[in-house]
Amino acid sequence: MLRLTDLHLFVRSSALGSFTAAAHEAHLLPGQVAAAVKRLERDLDVRLFARTTRSLRLTAEGERYLPTAQQALEMLRQGHEQLHASANALRGVLQVSAPSDIGRNLLLPWLSAFRREHPALALRFFLSDQMADFSRDPVDVAIRYGLNQDANYIALPLAPWNRRVLVAAPGYLARHGRPRSPEELAHHDCLLYLQHNRVFDKWQLGNRTVQVHGPLISDDADVVRRWALEGEGIVYKSWLDVSANIAAGELEVLLPDYPGEATPVTLVCPHRKQLSPAVSQLHLWLRERFATLQPAQMF
Incomplete structure (x- = not known):
């Protein structure tokens, strides 16, 4: 008889591409995950994975069986929720x-x-x-x-009205002045971060898109907002990310006549x-x- 834990470990091993990664996620030893998959293969009388010392990939049989395994686990999860759910109790x-x-x-x-x-x-x-x-x-x-x-x-909407705004700290503006047009951003320190693994350095303001640059770049957008609070430069961020700082007077909106892109x-x-x-x-x-x-x- 199939074991649910074996089925789950098969699905996670396929998703993660590694017995070791699946074992780490489940707080098990890699050998335990490998044993579970072997047990499932024995129960099904097929080979689900092609294994080498460097890679793990699904066989043709494994590819065909994976959707069935995923659907079975999802149905069991939903059944468990329905048994225990009430109007005010989420589990x-x-x-x-x-x-x-x-x-x-x-x-x-x-x-x-x-x-x-x-x-x-x-x-x-x-x-x-x-x-x-x-x-x-x-x-x-x-x-x-x-x-x-x-x-x-x-996709369920949460804040369909949100858009990006251009902001900087009063201290930065006191030292460097305010840009009067999007093109003047070329003469300012702009704070940059990665978006989809690329530096987000083309900013849309109104009907214009400007290329910007700056000495500070991070892969964490929260770090860039903090640099802006420290007066290190101008940042182009979601309203939701900076609205509290704007309300507190820590950041000021720039070029309000050139609205940022919808976000x-x-x-x-x-x-x-x-x-x-x-x-x-x-x-x-x-x-x-x-x-x-x-x-x-x-x-």
Whole structure:
């Protein structure tokens, strides 16, 4: 008889491409994962993986069986949730991915409050400015900037009104002056960060796109915001990332007549089958809180 743990370890080994990675995720030894997969192969009487000392890949039989295994585990998860769910009690584990800046400064306290409302629910929160890969990463839903580019995913709006704004600290402006047009940014220190593994150095302001440069670059967008607070230069960030700093007078909006590009925030999940009660309630919870940050007039 098939063991559910063996099925789960097969799916995770396929996603991660490694018995060692799957073992680390499950707090097991690599040999235990290899033994589980061998046991599953014996039960099915097929070979699921082609193994070498350097690689692990699915066989043709493994490729055909993987969707069945994934569907079986998902159905069992949904059945477990339905057995234990009630109108006010969410259970199980919800794994959420988000960008670093908005994750630390907005979502962290909101998710903590959501968890207090649902004490039977376990939350796993992953922060990275690299886009989560649902096929490989242990993530149920992702909070993302921008429009959903994958028609296979479900995107639920959280802050469709959000856009980027150009800001700098009063100290920087006192030393270097204010740019009067997008083209004058070429003469300023612009603070840069990586977006989709590339330096985000082409900024759209109104109907113009300008190439900018600066001495400071980070792979963490929150670091760049902190540099701006220290007066190190001008930054082009989501309104949601800097609105609290603007309200506190720590950052000032520049070139308001040249609005930044639209940057909607969405909650993304792989497919409708994963719109569990926990995901649906989290979406409503976050949407209400994002709405409180919408300015009366967007720059």
